[in-house]
Amino acid sequence: MKRVSLKDVAKMAGVSKSTASFVLNGKAKTMRISEALAEKVIAVAEKAGYQPHQLAVSLRTGQSKILGLIVESISGSFFAALAKIIEDEAEAYGYKVVYCSTENNALKGRELIRMLSQRHVDGFLITPTIGMEKDIKKLVSLEKPVVLMDSYFPEVEASYVLVDNAKGIRKGMEHFFSKGYKKIGFVTVDIDLVQMNERLEAYHESLAEHGIRANKKLILRVPYNGDKADAIAQINAFLKNTPGLDAVFFATNYLGILGVESITSLGLRMPDDLAMICFDDHDLFRLYPPGISAIQQPIEGIAKTAMQLLMQQMDKARNGNMVNQVELEPQFIERGSA
Structure with a gap:
């Protein structure tokens, strides 16, 4: 079936192509086209099933009204919640979102940036992984609106928004210390990401501030x-083979979920046998008895702030190429595990 063109709509409505274009692009009032005529053109277009050619609209206006969202994982609860809020915020600004994930694979991340660029997205929201530094730097050098979330590259001058990782860890560690726990283990992921490094560093600093010597066997x-x-199996071995361990801090919620499974399988009671806190909350932690204490990231704040920063960059006439770097306050949620 032949696609209905703008020319076809104009002919059916009995108006010029330019008049039809002005009406369908929301410029009827600006061009002093009568309300009755505008309504007639719109009605004809709807009845005919007219759909504007997105690439042509993009080339004409310089905007696709589409944003590219690249996250670490589609399945992760943090990233899923982040994506949902961003989608809602984008809609309020009049944008649609193309949503994809890297699974922490730099090559996949590079291909996704290339794909989104070919689709002429108006801006990028990215949770970056190691190996994407050059790709992010290239976007910045080309003056593409881009905001990083959850992580960043110290050597790349790009806008970002994330939780204050160090403060989150300190809040959890101070709670452990207030309960009298001293031999505190730390379970993290073996990947060189800024946020994970900041969390581990804050763990070491908290121990030092309380006069406790760091022990590699506790990590x-x-x-x-x-x-x-x-x-x-690794977590099981760690818990069983670390004598005197009285508390453990899990650096991400998916590690925390594995930790709950491990602690349960070992028949340990929380907090009597082992206290636990996890960085990044999860619905499971609220539901699992006795409730898992967690550092809650301000997901809504991260998403909304990222969108605001991106919109500011896209309004270049007023704001220029602004670089904003924001860290938001985490919240400690105390439950029965610690």
């Missing part, structure tokens, strides 16, 4: 993208 690094059963 477990679980391989990223490893087999779930292997990860649980």
Whole structure:
């Protein structure tokens, strides 16, 4: 079936092509086209099933009204919640969102940036992974609106918004210390990401501030993208083979979920046998008895702030190429595990 063109709509409505274009692009009042005529053109277009050619609109206006969202994982609860809020915020600004994930694969991230660029998206919202530095730097050098979330590259001058990772860890550690726990383990992911490094560094600093000497045996690094059963086995071994361990801090919620499974399988009671806190909350932590204490990231704040920063960049006439770097306050949610 032949696609209905703007020329076809104009002919059916009995108006010029330019008049039809002005009406269908929301410029009827500006061009002093009568309300009755505008309504007639719109009615004809709807009845005929007219759909504007998006690429042609993009070339004409310089905007696609589409944003590219690249996250680490579509399945992760943090990223899913982030994406939902961003989609809602984008809609309020009049934009649609193309949503994809890297699974922390830099090559995939590079291909996604190329794909989104070819689709002429108006801006990028990215949770970056190691190896994407050059790609992000190129976007910035081309003056493409881009905001990083959850992580960033110190060597790349780009806008970003994330939680204050160090403050989150300190809040959890101070709670442990207030309960008298001193031999505190730390389970993290074996990947060189800024946010993970900041969390581990804050763990060390908290120990030092309380006069506790760091012990490498109290730190477990679980391989990223490893087999779930292997990860649980590693955590089991860590908990069983660390004498006197009285508390453990999990650096991400998916590690925390594996930790809950491990602690349960070992028959340990929380907090009597082992206290636990996890960075990044999850619905499971609220529902699982006795409730898992967690550092809650301000997901809504991250998403809304990122959208605001992106919109500011897109309004270049007023704001220029602004670089804003924002860290938001985390919240400690106390439950029964610690």
